[in-house]
Amino acid sequence: MTQDMYTPREHQAKIEASLARFSVLVCHRRFGKTVLSVNQLIRAARKTDRTDWRGAYIAPLYRQAKTVVWDELKRYCGLGLDNCTVKFNETELRADFENGSRIRLFGANNPDSLRGMYLDGVVFDEVAQMPHRVWTEVIRPALSDRKGWALFIGTPRGKNALYEIWEKAKLDPDWFTAMYRASETGIIHPDELSASGREMSPEEYEQEFECSFTAAIRGAYFGQLMSDADRDGRVTSVLQDPSMPVHTAWDLGMSDSTSIWFIQAKPGGTYAVIDYYEANGEGLDHYAKVLDQKGYKYGMHIAPHDIRVRELGTGKSRLEVSRSLGIRFDIAPNIPVQDGINAVRTILPSCWFDEKKCALGIEALRHYRRSFNDRTANFSTRPVHDWTSHAVDGFRYFAVGFRQPESGHRASKTSNDYNPFGRSHGRS
Structure with a gap:
C-alpha cells in the first residue's frame, strides 16, 4: 500500500x-x-x-x-x-x-x-x-x-x-x-x-469515547486532592513573603529532567508553593544560577538520597559538587515510594499554589497515576514513569524531608478555612 x-x-x-x-x-x-x-x-x-x-x-x-x-x-x-x-x-x-x-x-x-x-x-x-x-x-x-x-x-x-x-x-x-x-x-x-x-x-x-476533559484521570493519586485545591481557591496568585525563607525540594535527573519546587512554610502549618522550575540535560551549575536569579532568601534545600552517589567520570558526588557551588542540601530519607505518596497526600490539603509559576508542577500533581496491569486487570502498586514523575518526586522529597523549625506545628487539614495570603478563596 x-x-x-x-x-x-x-x-x-x-x-x-x-x-x-x-x-x-x-x-x-x-x-x-x-x-x-x-x-x-x-x-x-x-x-x-x-x-x-x-x-x-x-x-x-x-x-x-x-x-x-x-x-x-x-x-x-x-x-x-x-x-x-x-x-x-x-x-x-x-x-x-x-x-x-x-x-x-x-x-x-x-x-x-x-x-x-x-x-x-x-x-x-x-x-x-x-x-x-x-x-x-x-x-x-x-x-x-x-x-x-x-x-x-x-x-x-x-x-x-x-x-x-x-x-x-x-x-x-x-x-x-x-x-x-x-x-x-x-x-x-x-x-x-x-x-x-x-x-x-x-x-x-x-x-x-466521549472526549470528556472533566472525567477523572484513571488511577490518579492526587486527582481529588487537587480538585479540592481548585474548589477551595488554593490554586491562585500566591505572593512570596520576603520576611520568610524559601525552601527548595529537588528531583535530580542525570540524562533527563531536574525539577525544583520553591515553598514557604507559613504559621499554622500551611505551605505557600510559590514557584517551580524544570529543565533537562543541565549541570548543577545551571541550577545554582537559577537560584541566584530567583533572588529568594533560602532556607532548606532538600535532595534525594542518591545525591551522595559518586559519578564515574569525576569521582565526585553531586552532593560535593553542589557544596562547591554554595548549595548545602539536606537529604530526604530513603523511604518506600508509597510512603512518600502518602506523605504528599497528607500535606496537599495545606498547600496553596501559584497557578502561573507552578503551572507545570500543578499539572504533574493532577496527572500522576498508577499504571494498570493488563495481565491481572488491576492497578499496579507502582506509579507510571512519565513527564509527571520528576515534579512529583521533588514534591515527595519535600513532604518527607522538610521539618518545620518551629516545634508544635502540624499541617492543618482544614487550611482552606484560613487564607494566609490575604485574599479571598474564590478566583476572580
Missing part, C-alpha cells in the same frame, strides 16, 4: 479539507487519527517544492513512537512494494524521500533533544501526556522561519496540555478545531460501545 492508496473515512476527509496551519483534533479511541496524521506528513513530504523539507511526528515517549507509528509510516510509504523509493533509517526512526524530504519520529520525554532543528510540519500525538512547554518553548520556534504547520491529535486525560491548546485554539480564528465523540461518528458499532460502557467506569467511558 502506498500513500496514494490511503482512502480516508468520511470524517477524515472532512478534516483534510478543513485543516489550517495549526489544527487541534480531539478524537475518541479508534477514530483513526494516527493514520490520518501520518498520511498528512507523507503527502506534505511528497508534494513540497523544497529539497530540504523536514517533518516530525512526536509521541509522548520515544518507544511509543517506535511501537505505534513507525510501522504505519513505513506501510503508507510503500515499504515492500516494487515502486517504493523511500529509504528507512531504523536507528533514527527516519524516512528519507527521493526528493530530499525527511520525516522523523521523536519522543516528548526529552524535549531538549528537539532543540536547534527547523521543521516544516509536525504532528503531536497524545498531547495530553506531554508537557505543554514542548510546544511553546521548543517546536513553535522551530516552525517560525519556514512558516511550518502543526497538527495536534489526542484523547482527553483531564485538563492538561491538550486541554490548554484546545481552549486557546477555539478562540483563535486562524486555528482549526474539531471534536469527534464515538456517539456521533458511527465508527464504532453501538453494540460495541454498549459493551465497553458496561466494562468501563463511567468516567473512563466519558474520557475515552
